[in-house]
Structure formats: C-alpha cells, structure tokens
Amino acid sequence: MxxxxxxxxxxAGVAIVVYALFPxxxxxxxxxKSSDDIANKQFLPTSVSWSNYEQILVGDAAGxxxxxxxxxxxxxxxxxxxxxxxxxxxxxxxxxxxxRGKKLILSTALAVAIFPVISIVTxxxxxxxxxxxxxxxxxxxxxxLSLTLxxxxxxxxxxxxEIPWEMEQAAQVDGATTWQAFRKVIVxxxxxxxxxTAILAFFIAWNDFAYGISLTSTGASRPVPAALGLFSxxxxxxxxxxxxxAAAVIVTIPVVVLVLLFQRRIVAGLTNGAxxx
Amino acid sequence: xxxIEMKNIVKKYGDGYPAVNDVSMDIAxxxxxxxxxxxxCGKSTLxxxxxxxxxxxxxxxxxxxSRVNDKAPRDRNLSMVFQNYAxxxxxxxxxxxxxxxRLAKAPEDEVTRKVEAAAQVLELNEHLQRKPANLSGGxxxxxxxxxxxxxxxxxxxxxxxxxxxxxxxxxQMRTEIARLQRRLGITTVYVTHDQTxxxxxxxxxxxxxxxxxxxxxxxxxxxEQPVNLFVAGFIGSPPMNFLPAxxxxxxxxxxxxxxxxxxxxxxxxxxxxxxxxxxxPEYFEDASLVDDAKKHVGSTFTAKVDVxxxxxxxxxxxxxxxAPAEVETKLKxxxxxxxxxxxxxxxxxxxxxxxxxxxxxxxxxWLDARKIHVFDPESGENLTRDPEAGAELTRIAAExxxxxxxxxxxxx
Numbered sequence: 001m002x003x004x005x006x007x008x009x010x011x012a013g014v015a016i017v018v019y020a021l022f023p024x025x026x027x028x029x030x031x032x033k034s035s036d037d038i039a040n041k042q043f044l045p046t047s048v049s050w051s052n053y054e055q056i057l058v059g060d061a062a063g064x065x066x067x068x069x070x071x072x073x074x075x076x077x078x079x080x081x082x083x084x085x086x087x088x089x090x091x092x093x094x095x096x097x098x099x100r101g102k103k104l105i106l107s108t109a110l111a112v113a114i115f116p117v118i119s120i121v122t123x124x125x126x127x128x129x130x131x132x133x134x135x136x137x138x139x140x141x142x143x144x145l146s147l148t149l150x151x152x153x154x155x156x157x158x159x160x161x162e163i164p165w166e167m168e169q170a171a172q173v174d175g176a177t178t179w180q181a182f183r184k185v186i187v188x189x190x191x192x193x194x195x196x197t198a199i200l201a202f203f204i205a206w207n208d209f210a211y212g213i214s215l216t217s218t219g220a221s222r223p224v225p226a227a228l229g230l231f232s233x234x235x236x237x238x239x240x241x242x243x244x245x246a247a248a249v250i251v252t253i254p255v256v257v258l259v260l261l262f263q264r265r266i267v268a269g270l271t272n273g274a275x276x277x
Numbered sequence: 278x279x280x281i282e283m284k285n286i287v288k289k290y291g292d293g294y295p296a297v298n299d300v301s302m303d304i305a306x307x308x309x310x311x312x313x314x315x316x317x318c319g320k321s322t323l324x325x326x327x328x329x330x331x332x333x334x335x336x337x338x339x340x341x342x343s344r345v346n347d348k349a350p351r352d353r354n355l356s357m358v359f360q361n362y363a364x365x366x367x368x369x370x371x372x373x374x375x376x377x378x379r380l381a382k383a384p385e386d387e388v389t390r391k392v393e394a395a396a397q398v399l400e401l402n403e404h405l406q407r408k409p410a411n412l413s414g415g416x417x418x419x420x421x422x423x424x425x426x427x428x429x430x431x432x433x434x435x436x437x438x439x440x441x442x443x444x445x446x447x448x449q450m451r452t453e454i455a456r457l458q459r460r461l462g463i464t465t466v467y468v469t470h471d472q473t474x475x476x477x478x479x480x481x482x483x484x485x486x487x488x489x490x491x492x493x494x495x496x497x498x499x500x501e502q503p504v505n506l507f508v509a510g511f512i513g514s515p516p517m518n519f520l521p522a523x524x525x526x527x528x529x530x531x532x533x534x535x536x537x538x539x540x541x542x543x544x545x546x547x548x549x550x551x552x553x554x555x556x557x558p559e560y561f562e563d564a565s566l567v568d569d570a571k572k573h574v575g576s577t578f579t580a581k582v583d584v585x586x587x588x589x590x591x592x593x594x595x596x597x598x599x600a601p602a603e604v605e606t607k608l609k610x611x612x613x614x615x616x617x618x619x620x621x622x623x624x625x626x627x628x629x630x631x632x633x634x635x636x637x638x639x640x641x642x643w644l645d646a647r648k649i650h651v652f653d654p655e656s657g658e659n660l661t662r663d664p665e666a667g668a669e670l671t672r673i674a675a676e677x678x679x680x681x682x683x684x685x686x687x688x689x
Contacts, residue, residue: 180380
C-alpha cells in the first residue's frame with residue numbers, strides 16, 4: 001500500500017470512529033456534569049462531578065435504578081440462556097436433518113423476527129394481565145425469547161452447517177450415540193457460534209424498551225431501559241439528564257465488557273485443522 | 278476380525294437412480310479388498326453402506342456372520358478413515374486417538390497404554406499433546422489411522438485416505454498401510470480411484486462401473502485377463518490401446534498392419550467382422566531393438582510418431598491412427614466413462630528408453646501378439662479371455678499373500 005493510500009485509510013478510519021463514538025463520549029461527559037453544569041454549552045464538564053452516579057447508586061434514584069439493573073441482568077441472562085439452548089437444538093435439526101416443513105420453520109422464524117414489536121404489545125398486555133404474567137420476570141422472558149430465538153436459530157444453523165458432517169459420522173463410527181456425537185463433537189465445535197449467538201441474543205434482550213415499559217409496572221420486574229424513562233430530577237424544575245446519562249453509561253459497561261471478553265472466541269475459527277488444511 | 282458378505286446390495290436414492298446395483302461380494306477374514314472405479318461409480322456409497330452411514334435399499338450385509346442392515350454404525354464395530362480425516366479439532370492428538378476408547382468407557386490406564394501403542398506404530402509419540410490444526414497433512418492422516426487401529430475393530434474401512442496427500446507422501450503412506458494391514462491381519466476395505474493404490478495394496482480388487490461390479494479378482498488377473506473393455510481400459514497406466522480391426526480368417530487387419538492370431542484366439546473371434554484389439558503399451562517395442570529370436574512371435578509395422586515422452590527409465594511414443602466412425606464414438610464414450618478425455622484416436626506405445634525414435638518421423642515398431650485381447654465393440658466383452666489362466670493368477674496371489682501374512686506375524 002502506498003503511503004498516500006495509507007493516509008487516506010487512516011483519515012477515513014478516524015472519521016468513522018469519531019462519528020460512532022461521539023454520542024458515547026457525549027453521554028459520558030454529560031454523566032460527569034453536575035446538575036447546574038449541564039447547560040454549560042460546552043462538550044466537557046467545567047469540573048468533574050460524580051454526583052449523578054451517587055444519585056443513581058446510593059441516592060434518591062437508587063430505589064428505581066438498582067432493582068431495574070437487577071431485573072435487567074436476571075431477565076436477560078435467563079432469556080439468553082434459554083434462547084441458546086433451544087436454538088442449538090433447533091439449529092442442529094435444521095442443519096442436519098431432512099424433515100418436512102424445514103423451510104416453513106426458517107421462514108416463520110424470519111417472519112417473527114421482522115414482525116413489529118409494537119403491534120403485539122397491546123394484546124400481550126391484556127393477555128398477561130389476565131393470566132397473571134404482568135409485571136413478572138417470566139412475563140418479560142417469554143416475549144424476549146420471541147425476539148432472540150429467530151435470530152439465534154438463524155446464526156446458529158449457519159454455524160452448524162459449517163461443521164463438516166464427517167465429524168459427526170466419524171464419531172458415530174467410533175461408537176458414539178447421536179446424543180454423544182452432538183455433545184462431544186458438535187457442541188465443542190460450535191462454541192464460537194454459541195458465543196456469538198449468546199452475545200447477540202443478550203444485546204437484543206438488554207436493549208429492549210417497548211416490552212419493558214409496557215409489561216411492567218413496579219420494581220419487581222422493570223428493566224433498566226424502561227426505568228431510565230421514569231427518572232425525574234431532584235425537583236420538578238431540574239432536568240434528570242445527568243442521572244439518565246450516568247445510568248446509560250453503567251448499562252453500557254456490561255455490553256462493552258462482553259464484547260471485549262469474547263471477541264477472540266467470536267472470531268476464532270475453531271474448525272481449523274478439522275479437515276484437510 | 279470378521280468376514281464381510283454382501284448379497285444383492287442395492288442403493289436407490291430418492292429419484293430412483295441406483296447408485297449401487299445388485300452387488301454381491303464376499304470379503305474373507307483378513308483380506309484386503311479394494312473398491313475401485315471412476316468417480317460416481319458407487320464405490321464410496323458401497324463403503325458407507327458397509328459402515329452404516331448409508332441405508333441399504335435392499336439386499337443383505339453380513340459382517341462376521343450376523344446381518345447388520347438395521348444396526349447403527351456404533352454397533353457394527355468397524356473403524357473408518359475418512360477422506361478428509363475428520364479429526365476432532367478441539368481435542369489433542371492423544372484424545373483424538375483415545376476417542377473410541379473413551380466412548381467405550383475403557384479404564385484410564387488401558388486408554389493410555391493402547392493410545393501409546395498405536396502412536397508407537399504410527400510414529401506419533403512426539404505429537405500426542407498437539408492439536409490437529411498444528412499438524413502436517415501426513416501427520417493428520419496418521420492420527421486418523423491411529424483412531425482406527427486403537428480399538429479392536431472387526432474391519433477397517435478406508436475412503437480414499439491418501440487422496441489429499443502429495444505424491445511423495447502418498448507413496449510412503451501406501452507402503453505404511455500395506456505393512457500395517459499385513460501385521461494386524463484385519464479385514465480391510467479400501468476405496469480409491471488411484472491405479473497404483475489399487476494394484477499394490479489389494480489382495481483382490483473390485484472394479485465398479487455405474488454401481489455394477491465388473492470384475493473382482495487379483496490385480497494380476499485384472500491386468501492380464503480383464504473381462505471387458507471397461508476393466509481393460511481402467512486398469513493400467515498408461516491405459517491399454519484399443520485398435521479397430523477386421524477379422525480375416527486367423528488374422529486381424531489393424532491400422533498397424535496385420536496381426537496373426539494363435540489357434541485358440543482365432544477360434545474365439547471366428548465369424549466376427551469388426552472387433553477391437555486391446556494392446557498394452559508395453560507389448561510394443563522399437564523394432565530395431567528387438568532380439569531376432571523374439572521377433573517372429575510378433576509383427577512389425579511402420580508408423581509416424583506424433584510425440585515422444587522420455588522419462589529416463591522408460592519412453593512413450595504416441596501414434597495417431599484413423600478409426601471408423603462407429604468405433605471412434607465407442608472409444609470416445611469409453612474414455613469419457615473412464616474419466617480420461619481422449620481427444621484423438623492414438624496409440625500409446627512404450628519403447629525402450631535408449632530408442633532413437635524421434636517425433637515427427639516414420640519408425641518401425643514391433644508388436645508382441647501373444648498377450649493381446651480381442652473385444653466385441655458392441656458389448657465390450659473380452660472375447661479372448663482365458664478364465665482358467667485368470668483364476669490361476671488369483672490363486673497364486675492368494676498363496677503369496679498367505680505366506681506374507683504368516684511372515685509379517687512371525688516378525689511382529
């Protein structure tokens with residue numbers, strides 16, 4: 001690459017990074033401004049203040065934020081786990097077995113994935129109230145599964161298809177039952193796929209707002225995105241922007257940590273060397 | 278250890294096309310059987326039916342005396358080496374080889390002992406803790422073999438195990454497999470499309486064409502007494518030359534002059550008009566280099582040489598000839614079926630490497646008529662096959678083999 005090309009690449013790269021990270025930087029900066037500093041008309045706070053974090057973690061807003069954080073983690077982790085396990089079986093069947101209605105399942109999954117959430121929120125709200133799922137963890141986990149499962153099935157079956165069928169046949173000849181071949185050969189090989197799927201599913205659940213705000217009413221099950229919308233300032237004349245920004249920063253952290261942690265695993269091509277190189 | 282018997286095995290796919298059609302074959306205990314044929318002849322399908330990865334549409338598969346049609350692969354106690362090795366990339370070499378033992382819940386010390394013994398045989402000891410991804414092609418191939426020999430399987434099945442190796446390594450592994458099989462004395466079925474592997478490894482070779490067995494015999498019998506055009510053209514490299522000929526009494530008129538037939542052959546082709554004569558390249562020679570004592574058993578002819586290939590130890594000359602249209606289409610069909618797209622009708626002739634015959638010139642050749650075969654151009658049947666001589670060759674091969682096995686076991 002000529003030096004001219006290199007410079008162009010760097011300039012373009014920096015431009016994209018700045019464009020993408022500017023809102024994040026802004027939120028971080030906002031979260032560090034004290035309430036009377038918020039309208040200071042500059043990017044950086046005049047003086048760094050931790051009062052917003054204090055407020056949501058131990059102060060007035062803690063009662064709203066901390067249970068929401070707990071709910072979000074609990075619900076999202078359970079939903080992700082269920083989505084992974086279910087989609088693993090579904091995707092295996094789709095990738096390996098020949099059965100009637102395979103296409104139908106895949107296209108239904110796709111249809112569910114693109115179905116607008118907002119159109120089912122109202123009927124779901126009524127149904128949940130009648131059968132007692134309103135404002136409970138399962139009441140959110142179930143709709144989250146409908147968001148995460150289709151995507152999980154699609155990504156996971158793509159990963160399963162990549163695994164050479166010979167691997168499984170070799171295991172069977174070596175004396176494995178179908179279940180043993182699945183558990184000892186296919187699942188370990190699909191690990192990068194499972195991780196990728198898990199992270200994607202977790203993000204989807206973590207980012208949901210529509211279900212979170214409509215199907216909950218108390219701290220018993222309200223997730224963070226919904227709770228953020230209910231923040232109020234210390235008085236009605238004060239804007240809650242600072243605490244909201246601080247909460248937003250806190251809920252971003254797990255996502256960033258997850259990606260950094262599993263980046264390798266997502267990218268790693270574990271099947272290297274399985275077949276001729 | 279067990280024998281494998283196939284009775285009228287048929288494999289039909291969903292569209293009704295029989296990939297394997299009415300195959301019956303007995304593989305004796307300890308025998309090395311090669312399945313060979315051009316791509317798409319059903320040899321791999323047949324192998325996969327033996328191991329149980331492919332359902333059998335009809336017929337009986339009997340291994341070690343019991344019918345296994347409905348048994349799952351894991352219950353057949355066979356081990357298989359796949360074309361792409363199918364190693365488990367997440368496991369070390371040790372665990373890869375130990376995998377069948379672990380599934381059988383063998384005790385830890387037995388696993389270690391057996392894996393180390395297998396690694397010893399295959400010279401993998403240094404690599405036991407490495408992952409397959411870090412191994413070379415030949416090492417991966419050996420790991421796959423290790424996984425096959427580590428347990429006491431009734432038979433080994435190989436599905437083109439050497440086709441992913443380079444030529445030199447292939448030669449080494451080929452002798453390795455032969456040595457191993459002789460030492461272990463386990464029934465082996467080996468699928469290949471490679472001539473050399475088929476000829477060198479097998480006790481018997483089964484030639485398949487479009488899912489139908491053409492001939493099952495020792496390599497020598499296949500080479501010297503092929504049943505039809507297909508087998509004759511498939512076995513041997515460079516392949517047998519097929520020349521159109523017209524029968525005139527006890528002699529054949531070919532583009533390369535008249536060939537006199539002996540009484541037995543003459544009788545078999547009597548009453549026919551157009552035939553194909555099969556002549557192996559090595560039955561030809563540069564006429565100037567042939568002993569006078571030998572000259573009278575063959576005929577000489579002059580022809581213009583198109584191309585010569587000098588290979589150091591041998592030399593080939595290509596001699597184009599004209600064939601009648603009907604024969605030419607037949608030959609084209611045959612060569613397409615054999616995966617060898619021959620563009621022109623030409624004879625490949627093996628001549629001594631010291632021969633001074635040069636391309637583009639007229640030269641005199643000598644043709645040894647004693648071993649030629651005459652084929653019916655329509656059915657492809659070999660008219661001059663001598664089944665007794667063929668059976669004798671296979672019997673001798675079986676005797677040699679028994680001796681070798683006894684010796685290999687005595688040494689071990």
